Amino acid sequence: MKTRSGTTGGFEWAIAERALHDAPESGDAAWVVNTARGVLIAVIDGLGHGPAAAAASALAMASIEADSSGPVLDILTRCHRAIHRSRGAVISLASIEEDTLSWVGVGNVEGLLVRRPPALRERLLLWGGVVGHVLPTLRSSSLPLAEGDLLVFATDGLRSDFSDAIAPGTPPSVAVVNGFIKSFSGRDDALILAISASP
Numbered sequence: 001m002k003t004r005s006g007t008t009g010g011f012e013w014a015i016a017e018r019a020l021h022d023a024p025e026s027g028d029a030a031w032v033v034n035t036a037r038g039v040l041i042a043v044i045d046g047l048g049h050g051p052a053a054a055a056a057s058a059l060a061m062a063s064i065e066a067d068s069s070g071p072v073l074d075i076l077t078r079c080h081r082a083i084h085r086s087r088g089a090v091i092s093l094a095s096i097e098e099d100t101l102s103w104v105g106v107g108n109v110e111g112l113l114v115r116r117p118p119a120l121r122e123r124l125l126l127w128g129g130v131v132g133h134v135l136p137t138l139r140s141s142s143l144p145l146a147e148g149d150l151l152v153f154a155t156d157g158l159r160s161d162f163s164d165a166i167a168p169g170t171p172p173s174v175a176v177v178n179g180f181i182k183s184f185s186g187r188d189d190a191l192i193l194a195i196s197a198s199p
């Protein structure tokens with residue numbers, strides 16, 4: 001497992017990841033960047049694993065990096081067009097602006113909002129499809145954020161029970177390690193990202 005962490009736009013984040021069989025390339029990728037009004041988070045799983053998966057996710061990342069302006073839906077739609085020659089990818093995109101989380105997810109990069117008690121955990125809605133190949137008619141979703149909320153995304157190299165290992169208020173760098181250790185499947189590239197939803 002490799003970990004990295006940082007602070008972007010005042011938001012603290014961390015990532016834990018591991019390629020299948022510790023291969024040199026992973027098809028999973030994640031990115032946190034400043035935007036004009038907040039921060040954008042992208043978590044990408046190029047289909048399958050190995051070099052073709054890594055190429056698909058690199059293309060998707062390049063598209064998002066080239067233009068991360070506007071609503072998450074527009075960013076995802078541009079990415080869909082940009083990677084149509086690749087194997088395709090499943091992607092969850094989120095933006096945090098002021099006290100609002102907006103997101104759109106296509107495929108199975110799971111998103112989870114871990115709120116401080118007494119509020120509940122919320123799983124973020126995902127749409128079926130493969131970015132680059134098949135997109136349904138998408139809508140983005142929004143939720144209000146509160147102090148101490150933690151946003152977590154994980155690819156399917158982790159089992160869905162990663163959420164059980166992440167208590168409300170856990171710092172991102174601890175949350176990703178706990179989630180990874182509990183739920184790493186060993187059957188695919190794996191990546192988990194956590195970000196504190198208030199600066």
Ligand SMILES: [Mn+2]
Nearest residue numbers: 045156157188
């Ligand atoms: Mn995968």
